[in-house]
Amino acid sequence: MKARFLTRIRLWSAAVLMATFSLTQAQDAGKGYELFDQNCTACHQVDGKLIGPELRNIEQRLKDEQGLGKEWLYAWIKDNKALRESGDAYANKIYAEYNNTEMLAFPGLSDGDIDNLLAYTADPDGGKAAYDAAKAEKEAADKAAKDAAKSNGGGASTGIVAVGFVVLAALLLWILVRVNALVNATAANELDPTVAKTAKSFSETFEKYKKVAGLAVGVLAFVGLFNIYWGMMGVGVDKGYEPEQPIYFSHKVHAGIQGIDCQYCHSSAKYGKVSGIPSTNVCMNCHKSIKEYKGEYFEEELVASGKFADGNEVKKFYTGEIQKMYKAIGWNPETNKYEGTQKPIEWVRIHNMPDFVYFSHAQHVVAGEQAILKAIKEGTIPNAAELNIGGGDQVCFACHGRVDEMNEVRMANDFTMGWCVECHRTTEVDMDNGYNKEYYAELHEKLKKQYGDATKVTVDAIGGLECGKCHY
Ligand code: HEC
Ligand code: HEC
Ligand code: HEC
Ligand code: HEC
Ligand code: HEC
Ligand code: HEC
Incomplete structure (x- = not known):
């Protein structure tokens, strides 16, 4: 009896919690402002037409004028094309009214996100104010965290290296000044007593500090050789290559701030061997x-x-x-x-594999998508933490880095054979995609029998290290 009472209380409190949670979610116009700013402002304004219609009070307006509910808005915003193709009358009408201009699809937005967006369009000023307040709060918190990290003495190792170099430079300068004095002294035919003393003191000091000087020269030689070595290792590696383009086109403005999908412009990435430039x-x-x-x-x-x-x-x-x-x-x-x-x-081409290499985008962004997203989530590829920001563009970041933060595109990785192979060694294949399920079922069964259920099948196991897969 008592136990049942307790369960009941628990259930009730859970229900209350969930209700308040969904309430605050449904009404977060501040989040709505942020989503609108990131995804919609390329084509919409709250007041006045841009590329698409004005969106102030859109939910109410569609209800009053067209008798359409929220469900229609969910469907339209997530995938307007699918809605049109389903024969929806209003979707086709508004599309025709805007001269068949395609709106982007937003399959990544949840119903909750769209509720927030609609809350914002119903009260734009309130939404912006809520956003600003939340941002100020977050910045204050970030700053506090950063200050705390600073006083913990991060970056000590770079500090030590820098101090080392300064000491080294001072030592060399000192030797130089001394040698110079000596040369001057010998150039004067007759050594006056003070200079003679200097010369003598130099040779004495030199004797004394010979070991230190030797060490300094040794260190410098090592640094020099090391640089030359890396320079040679880097032949043919273009990481960081960032040429000037004929038009200053910023990915940060378009893909970052405006939130335009990579594949809106690089649409052939899905289907073809190349992504192509729009x-x-x-x-x-x-x-x-x-x-x-x-x-x-x-x-x-x-x-x-x-x-x-x-x-x-x-x-x-x-x-x-x-x-x-x-x-x-x-x-x-x-x-x-x-x-x-x-x-x-x-446009100046940035990434360009030699002719003898075969690389397919579709293989990676379609067949390999889930595998690569998982690798980012689990941190098995380099820099995974900074790539893990949610959304479909992440799959591109795995190889190209945070293009949405670059004004001018630069190569984010080596794009060498070693780089391809490293990822194939560590990335687990998504055995559930249709293609792999069919082609590697037998292999998978065999591995399971041999090693048990927990075996990871990485790309190398399906032939990702075979020369012929990447070379013609
Ligand atoms: C690339 C441009 C583009 C982007 C980005 C875009 N839209 Fe649109 N949107 C349009 C166009 C154009 C129309 C008019 C219908 C058409 O041509 O398909 C439209 C129509 C709409 C409509 C119907 C309005 C009406 O009066 O019936 C809604 C709602 C809408 N968009 C919401 C959004 C939201 C929310 C976002 C951001 C998440 C967004 N749109 C992003 C171009 C865009
Ligand atoms: C989906 C809409 C959209 C597409 C497609 C688009 N742009 Fe833009 N572009 C924008 C918006 C929005 C801005 C920023 C305008 C603002 O903030 O006032 C912008 C800004 C710019 C700017 C100025 C800022 C910068 O990036 O230097 C240039 C230049 C530009 N676009 C060139 C291009 C080129 C070239 C293409 C085709 C490869 C292109 N845009 C495709 C929406 C678009
Ligand atoms: C509005 C259109 C547009 C969007 C959106 C866009 N790009 Fe681009 N992209 C371009 C144009 C134009 C170029 C060629 C000029 C340049 O290199 O900046 C380009 C170049 C590139 C290149 C270099 C190509 C080469 O020459 O090797 C990469 C990589 C790339 N984009 C990746 C991305 C990724 C990843 C995203 C999404 C985060 C994205 N792009 C979003 C238009 C776009
Ligand atoms: C597995 C690594 C990988 C992933 C994931 C990836 N790319 Fe690439 N990308 C490459 C390589 C390698 C090249 C050079 C291809 C060549 O020269 O044949 C390239 C070239 C490009 C180019 C230059 C033009 C071309 O097609 O050669 C663009 C644009 C581009 N990628 C955009 C994208 C976009 C957008 C995405 C996400 C949808 C993406 N890439 C995902 C590795 C990748
Ligand atoms: C970020 C990780 C990653 C990088 C980097 C990468 N790949 Fe892959 N690659 C994958 C994944 C995951 C698959 C498996 C896709 C699937 O499930 O079919 C794959 C599959 C392949 C296949 C098909 C292998 C087979 O046996 O079917 C080829 C070919 C290939 N990659 C070439 C390349 C080349 C060339 C490069 C370098 C320019 C490269 N990959 C870089 C992750 C990567
Ligand atoms: C996952 C894809 C992949 C596999 C598997 C692969 N390669 Fe490569 N290989 C590449 C790429 C990409 C390059 C070009 C690298 C560059 O341009 O820096 C390359 C370059 C080369 C080169 C030219 C090296 C140079 O410095 O120009 C040779 C030779 C080569 N590969 C041989 C092989 C042999 C032999 C195998 C089988 C043991 C093999 N590759 C397997 C992707 C691969």
């Missing part, structure tokens, strides 16, 4: 109407380096780059027509 038509989906840069973000480095006087100059530069793109492709933003010759932009 054609200018893709750019013009948005830039027919985005003619100026009006964002808050600018690269502070460009001001700090003295390239631009202040943030406004950097923003003007961004706008100038949009204009440069129009010029390059023959678009007249005044008349909204192509008037010049329509040419492709000649």
Whole structure:
């Protein structure tokens, strides 16, 4: 009897907890602001049309004008194309009204996320205020944590190295000054008594510190040789390669701040051997109407380096780059027509495997997707912690790094054979995807019999180290 009473209390309190939880979730307009800012502002505003319709009070508006409920909004925002293809009348009508402009799909947003988004569109000012308050709180907490970490003496080892170099440099300088004095002294025909004393004291001191000097020379020689060695090891390794592009196109602005999906632009990654660079038509989906840069973000480095006087100059530069793109492709933003010759932009290729290597994106971002996401989660690939940010773009980060934080793309890994092979050795294959299930069922059974259920099948076990798989 007593036990049942207790269970009941537990159940009730759990229910109350869950109710308050979902309540606070449903009404977090601050989170909604953040989601809207990251995902929707490339095409929507709260007030006024942009590429898509204005979204203030969209939930209420669709209910009043079209009799559509929240379910419709969930379906539309997650995958508008699927909704249209299901024959939904309003979805097709609004699509036609906007000249068949495709909205992005957001399969990564949950119902809760969309509730937050809608709460924001119902009360944009409140949402922004809530976001700012939460951000200020978080920054204060981060700062406190950072200060605490600092006083714990992080970075001591780099400190020691730096001090070592300073001491070494001082020692060499001192020797140089001494030698110089000696040379001067011998150059003067007659050594006056003080100089003679200096010369004598130098040779004495030199005798005394010969070992130290020897050691210093030894260390320097070692550092030099080590650098040469790494230089040679690095032949053909282009990690960090970051060429200048004909248009200053920032991935941080597009993929990071605007949150545009990698595959919106690199759409062939899924299907083909190559990801490909988007054609200018893709750019013009948005830039027919985005003619100026009006964002808050600018690269502070460009001001700090003295390239631009202040943030406004950097923003003007961004706008100038949009204009440069129009010029390059023959678009007249005044008349909204192509008037010049329509040419492709000649982007400089950054990643380029030699002809004798076969690499397929589809193999990795489709068949290997779950395997790679798991490797990131479990930290078995380099830098996994900083890549683990959720969302589908992560699979690209595994090889290309945090492109969403790069203004100009640079090579984030070595892209050598050793790098490919290392990942194949450590990454567990996703045996549940359709392809592997069919092709490796027998192998999997065999391994299970031999080693038991817990065996990890890594890529090397399915032939990922065979020369012929990567070389023609
Ligand atoms: C790449 C541009 C683009 C992005 C990004 C985008 N949309 Fe859209 N959206 C559109 C366009 C264009 C339409 C008009 C319908 C069409 O052409 O498909 C639209 C229509 C809508 C509608 C229907 C509005 C109405 O009046 O019926 C809603 C709701 C909507 N979008 C929500 C969102 C939300 C929420 C986000 C962010 C999570 C978002 N959209 C991101 C382009 C975009
Ligand atoms: C708005 C379109 C757009 C989006 C979104 C986008 N990219 Fe790009 N990407 C480009 C363009 C244009 C280039 C060529 C210019 C350059 O290298 O910056 C490029 C170049 C690249 C390159 C270098 C290609 C080479 O030459 O080897 C990589 C890697 C890349 N993108 C990865 C990504 C990843 C990962 C994401 C998602 C986080 C992403 N891109 C999102 C347009 C886009
Ligand atoms: C889905 C919409 C979308 C697509 C596609 C798109 N852009 Fe943008 N672009 C934007 C938005 C939004 C901004 C920022 C505008 C702002 O904040 O006022 C922007 C800013 C820019 C800027 C100025 C900032 C910077 O990155 O230097 C340039 C240049 C630019 N885009 C070029 C391109 C090029 C080239 C392509 C095609 C490879 C492209 N964009 C594709 C939406 C898009
Ligand atoms: C397993 C590692 C790996 C993953 C995961 C990966 N890439 Fe790549 N990517 C490469 C390699 C290797 C190249 C060079 C290919 C070549 O030269 O043939 C490349 C080249 C590119 C290029 C240059 C153009 C081209 O196709 O050669 C772009 C753009 C690109 N990747 C974008 C992406 C995007 C977007 C994603 C996520 C959807 C992604 N990559 C995921 C390894 C990877
Ligand atoms: C981040 C980890 C990672 C990196 C880096 C990587 N791969 Fe892979 N690779 C995988 C995974 C996971 C699979 C298994 C995909 C599947 O399930 O079919 C795979 C499969 C393959 C296969 C098919 C193997 C088979 O037996 O079917 C080839 C070929 C391949 N990779 C080539 C390359 C090349 C070339 C590079 C370097 C340029 C590379 N990979 C870099 C993770 C990686
Ligand atoms: C997982 C993919 C992969 C496998 C398996 C693989 N290779 Fe490679 N190999 C590469 C890549 C990628 C390069 C190009 C590296 C570069 O350009 O830096 C390469 C380069 C080479 C080179 C040229 C080296 C150079 O310095 O230019 C030789 C030779 C070679 N591989 C032989 C082999 C042999 C032999 C095997 C089988 C034992 C093998 N490879 C297996 C991916 C692979």
